[in-house]
Amino acid sequence: MFTNNDINFEALKRKAYNGRWATLEDGIIPLTAADPDFRTAPAIQQGIIEYIQDGYLSYGPFSGLPEFKKSVADHFNKEKNGNFVPENVLAVNSAAQGMFLIAKYVLKPGDEAIILDPVDFLFKKSVEAVGGVVNLCPVDPQTAEIDLEKLVSLINSKTKLISICNPHNPLGKIYSKDVLKKISEIASAHDLWVMSDEIWSDIIYDHRDFHTYSSVSTEAANKSFTVYGFSKSFGMAGLRIGAVLCNDQEILDDFTEKSNFNSTIEGVSTLSQIAGSVALEKAKPWYDEFLSHLQSNRDLAFNILTRSEILSPNLPEATFVLFPKIKNGLTSEEFTSHVLQYGKVAVVPGSERWFGKGAEGHIRICFSTSQEILEEGLSRIIKSF
Template sequence: MFTNKDINFEALKRKAYNGRWATLENGIIPLTAADPDFRMSPEIEQGIIEYIKDGYLSYGPFSGIPEFKKSVTKHFNTEKNGSFKPENILAVNSAAQGMFLIAKYVLGPGDEAIIFDPVDFLFKKTVEAAGGNIKLCAVDSRTGEIDFEMLTSLISSKTKLISICNPHNPVGRVYSKEVLVKISEIAETHDLWVMSDEIWSDIIYDKKQFNTYSSVSEAAKKKSFTIFGFSKSFGIAGLRIGAVLCNDQELLDDFTEKSQFNSTIEGVSTLSQIAASVAIEKAKPWFSNFLDHLQHNRDLAYSILSNSGILTPNLPEATFVIFPKIENGFSSEAFTQHVLKEGKVAVVPGSERWFGKGAEGHIRICFSTSTEILEEGLNRIIKSF
């Protein structure tokens, strides 16, 4: 089901941008942006077709259509230990937009946000775009372990927000309930907001339990926002559909108003919301098979890299990226350029631009492709040295 035969390479070369097939020369294997090489499930495709059959694409409710809100609520409450109501959900144009809007809502000029280092570049970018300043809290680049002593020491009178990435990109750590409780206690003590990016929370291996941040304590429900999106689990990045979740209804209503969603300035395509709803309601069997495939690819990548002598891998608990350490003395950027030129494989460097200073000496490899392509790509990397 997830082999080379199931990949339409011609379509990818026309449509897969963001450092992938459509942006690279023929012959180069992209193991770059976290976007599956497989087409969306037939259920989602059919759901979109059915929705537009009557010929109407009218305005939807500003905060999201009822089907979308109910589906996201059910998804979080049944699979992530959430306690949300449909009215606690706001549809947004991607998880990235949700991150920016939260930073804009929480931070004033000169206010500080604490983010992990390393972590996906959007955390830094969205805070800076909103006019805030960044404080970096170190996490272990192999395990994702948080330096809580450092976290506490970074808090000042200017601190307003702690942003967490759970599961963690690029390390693949799933934070336990105990860790999340500790974060919530620190936030409560210092009266801080918490934003939890949970876009990767479907893609978890070995049946490990996931707890959405707001579920771990009463303190966690206060002054917190949760981010979710559909680009990773269901391969519909081009539809740009995400959600902001918040248990405090007055808080979410105020956020919705100040983010301009109570007008036609902002709002999300109804078609995108239908696709996301169908994904949750009807595409779970497809996703279950996809997750099995990803776990197989994770294990394969870990095995090949462990025996390479060039890269030392971590074992991700979640996500479909792996973040190995470079062992041959190359910088992240030099290693990436070398394997692109000599091995014809594109990967993401562990550079400050993409993940922060703490990522240096690593690369990120995406494995949401066929086993054949992954194996070929990893072997090319190894043989290029």
């Protein structure tokens, strides 16, 4: 199901944007944006077709379709140790929008937010887009451990938010219940909000346990938002569908009102919500095979790069990206430019623009493709030097 023969390259060249097949010259292999090269599950395709067969595409409820909210709550409760009811779920136009709306709700201009460094650029962008000020908390680029002493030292009277990425992009770390509980204790002691981006929480290897942030303590449940999306685990980036979850119903109701979801200003495509609900309820067999394929690709990429003399790879516990350290002295930008020019492979530089200051000296490689494409891409990178 996940071989080279299962990839429609002509379709990708027409449709796969964001630094991928549709944006690059022929002959270049994109191991860039974290978006699968494979078709979404047949069950999801069929679910969309069945929904539109009666010809009606009417407004849905402002906060989301009941079946969508229920499927997300059930998924978190069953797979992520959550404790949500459907009313605790708000449908949003992607996890990225959820991050922005949370920053807008929590922060006034000049307020400060603590984010991890390195981490995906959307954390910084969301805070700055609403006039907030970013403070970076260092994360060890090899182990992804958070410097909690430094985290506490960054807190002052202007601090209002701690944002975490779990599992961590680009380091592939799953934060344990104990670590999350310590973060909740720190946040509670200083009356801070916590946002936990959990878009990667379905792509977890070796049957590791995952705890959604709000589940680890009463303090965590009392003042936090969780962000979730479908673009990684189900290949639905173009449908722009995600969710914000909050255990405090009064807070979520206020958030919904202030984010303009109680009107037709905001709202989410009903088709996208149906696709999300079907993904969680009917696409499990496809997802299980996909996850098994990804774990094989992770191990393959790790072994190939370990034997190379130019990159020192990490072994992610989750996500379908690697974040290897550059060993030949080039900067992240120099390395990615070199492999694009001489190896015809596109990867993401570990530059401040994409991941923060702590990412320098690394590149990010997406391995959500066929084994054949992955092997060819890594071979080209190594042989380009």
